[in-house]
Amino acid sequence: MAGSAGRREVYLDYSASTPLDPRVLEAMLPYFSVVYGNPSSAHQQGRRAAQAVENARETVAQVLNCMPAEIVFTGGGSESDNLALRGAAWDARQSGKPSRLITSPVEHSAVTNTVRQLGALMGFETAIAPVDNFGMVDAAAFDALCAPGGALASVIYANNELGSINDLPLLAEIAHRHSLLFHTDAVQAGGQLPLDVKALGVDMLSLSAHKFYGPKGTGIVYVRAGINLTTAQTGGSHESGRRAGTHNTPGIVGLAKALELACQEREARAARCRALRDQLITGVLNRLPGAKLSGHPQARLPAHASFVLPGLDVNALLMHLDMKGIAASSGSACLTGNPAPSAALLAAGYNVEEAKCGLRLSVGIHTSPADIDYALDVLVDAAAKLRRLGERWTA
Numbered sequence: 001m002a003g004s005a006g007r008r009e010v011y012l013d014y015s016a017s018t019p020l021d022p023r024v025l026e027a028m029l030p031y032f033s034v035v036y037g038n039p040s041s042a043h044q045q046g047r048r049a050a051q052a053v054e055n056a057r058e059t060v061a062q063v064l065n066c067m068p069a070e071i072v073f074t075g076g077g078s079e080s081d082n083l084a085l086r087g088a089a090w091d092a093r094q095s096g097k098p099s100r101l102i103t104s105p106v107e108h109s110a111v112t113n114t115v116r117q118l119g120a121l122m123g124f125e126t127a128i129a130p131v132d133n134f135g136m137v138d139a140a141a142f143d144a145l146c147a148p149g150g151a152l153a154s155v156i157y158a159n160n161e162l163g164s165i166n167d168l169p170l171l172a173e174i175a176h177r178h179s180l181l182f183h184t185d186a187v188q189a190g191g192q193l194p195l196d197v198k199a200l201g202v203d204m205l206s207l208s209a210h211k212f213y214g215p216k217g218t219g220i221v222y223v224r225a226g227i228n229l230t231t232a233q234t235g236g237s238h239e240s241g242r243r244a245g246t247h248n249t250p251g252i253v254g255l256a257k258a259l260e261l262a263c264q265e266r267e268a269r270a271a272r273c274r275a276l277r278d279q280l281i282t283g284v285l286n287r288l289p290g291a292k293l294s295g296h297p298q299a300r301l302p303a304h305a306s307f308v309l310p311g312l313d314v315n316a317l318l319m320h321l322d323m324k325g326i327a328a329s330s331g332s333a334c335l336t337g338n339p340a341p342s343a344a345l346l347a348a349g350y351n352v353e354e355a356k357c358g359l360r361l362s363v364g365i366h367t368s369p370a371d372i373d374y375a376l377d378v379l380v381d382a383a384a385k386l387r388r389l390g391e392r393w394t395a
Helices: 022-028 044-064 077-094 109-122 139-146 168-177 249-287 314-323 343-347 369-394
Strands: 071-074 100-103 125-128 152-154 181-185 204-208 219-223 304-308 358-362
Touching (some): 100 139, 249 304, 249 369, 314 369
Parallel strands (some): 152 181, 181 204
Antiparallel strands (some): 304 358
């Protein structure tokens, strides 16, 4: 892809965000300027907008294999995680149920920080299930932690830094056996992995549209019928009282269209991305001395490659890549530029210095094999220059 002034640009940060699909934009456009009413209004403009929201809800429900009433539209994945965790925890406390929360050390910060705050400020008991060297939750240890019971367990479907995919049906079955609700942050999995909530066995599931070529600022949380959530937002009683604030009609329409397309095209997209991902992995491991693949070699997202590059200043490497038109990440988009060691890498057994050297490269529907070849050449050259520079500084 050619950028400004003819510079080649290669975007390898699809795990952070994706470009809006033109077909999604086309579906959204009328709801900015033609059907612009508030969906809560009783007049014709409002009813048209409300119908668009409900049509979108039905589309999402079909993809997730659930009832439309079980879909709650939100402002994104982080809000969805917050609503699920806080809502279920507070409801458990109000109902006199056990208020224990179980999660893993490789969750997105929207889950980690929410659980931490619920424990520190509100007195909830919290427990962290260990992971193996691939960053996948240890089922036996999870079982032992769930045994005393509690309110909720939340385990990520696929980790945003390592790309490893957890065995959700197994973990959900364990949680349910011990009478815990089971939530998953499926934000990274959206568009790449199956999302049938019945097959997964989950009680709640979070998604964000901008991870599967939809608009930013729009998400959903699936909430199984019969689960009560105590909302943190007060105001208008939208989404069956679970969220305050006027519906983002264009965003909701865009999310539904993007999810529908992602479902229809998932297998073809995944096959193509998997080939590009493997091209990246092979190239990095063969051409970068000392490079280690982080995350599981097979049970990982089709579009996700991640590495530990010992001895390299990854933030300096990212700047070199950026100057050559390559967009990459040191891990989670929420951590990029942070020199602190990655919590996910530490949990997976890497030492502190190694956990500062994580690199994430993620491909998408616009990536080409030529893009991968170019990125590998630039990456290898930049790493060699940084290593020579480091050797001079330490000599």
